[in-house]
Structure formats: C-alpha cells, structure tokens
Amino acid sequence: MASLRRHSPIESGRGGDGIVSQVSDYPIVRKGKGKACDAAYVAKRLLKSTGKAAWIAATTFIVLGLPLIIEMDREAQFNEAEMQQASLLGGVSPAQPAFVNPPK
Template sequence: MAVLSRILKSYIVQPGKQVALDTAFIAKKLIRSVGKAAWIAGTSFIVLYVPLFMVTDREQQINDLESQQAALLGTGPARPALN
C-alpha cells in the first residue's frame, strides 16, 4: 500500500490528475451551456413556430373544404382576389 500511495503522490501523476480534474470541470460547464442553449431554442420554437403551423394548417383545411364544396356544386374552384 505504501508503494501505491507514493506513486499517487509522485510528481508525474499529480499533473495528470490535475488535467483530468480540469477536463471534467470544463466538460460539466460545456454540458450545462449546451443544455441551456437547447432549452432556449426549444421554447423559442414552440412560442414562434407552432402557432404559425397551426394557422397554416387551418388555412389549408379551409381551402380543401372550399374545393370540396365547389366540386359538389359543379362550379370551378374559387380564385383568390388579386389586389
């Protein structure tokens, strides 16, 4: 056991241990930062784009319904008004 403790305290092992500790510390900070960025991106997507997708889907459903009604009545599809 004394040999092992001397090896662990040697001038060769100490810098390696310090590098490992520093690397672990930096990795933790990096993971935390990536997690925060992912949270911000995810919530921004939900707030900004989901309502847009819902409106686009609703418009598509209305257009489909109008096309079906026009087909049943025998008239051509309604043309959008040009301004």
C-alpha cells in the same frame, strides 16, 4: 507469538505508505489529475451551456414555431374544404383555369 496479519501487496515497508499513495505523489500523476479535473470542469460547463441553449431553442420553437405550424394546418384544411365545396357545387375545378384564352 507470531503475527497472523498478512501484508497486502499494495503496502510497502516504509512507514505504512502504500504503493497507491507513493504512485500518487509522482509529478506525472499530479499533472494527470490536474488535467482530468480541468477536463471535467470544461465538460460540466459545456453541458450546462448546452442545456441552456436547448432550453432557449425549445421555448422559442414553442412560442413562435408551433403557432405558425398550427395556422398553416388550418389554412390547408380551409383550402381543402373550399375545393370540396366547389367541386360539389359544380364550380370550376382546381385543374381548370377560371378563364380560357380565346383562339386567335
């Protein structure tokens, strides 16, 4: 009885080794795999160190930059409130200087 099994085009007749396994034994393929693994390792390390740097930058901004921004906003609001109060009370407007040089 004839075999009903079809041979895959990937398989070759030599000991059941497929074309893929034969091609993967070529030195150029091994070098390519090695370079690809090296590139993946470098990319992984780069992403890891970039993540660490981003973490450091973000926490530094939160600890140092954010309170500074909040304090500057409070100061601006305080100055605006003082100007409104001065204009309501009839004080010197911010456009006019507090002193006027007398003519000579």
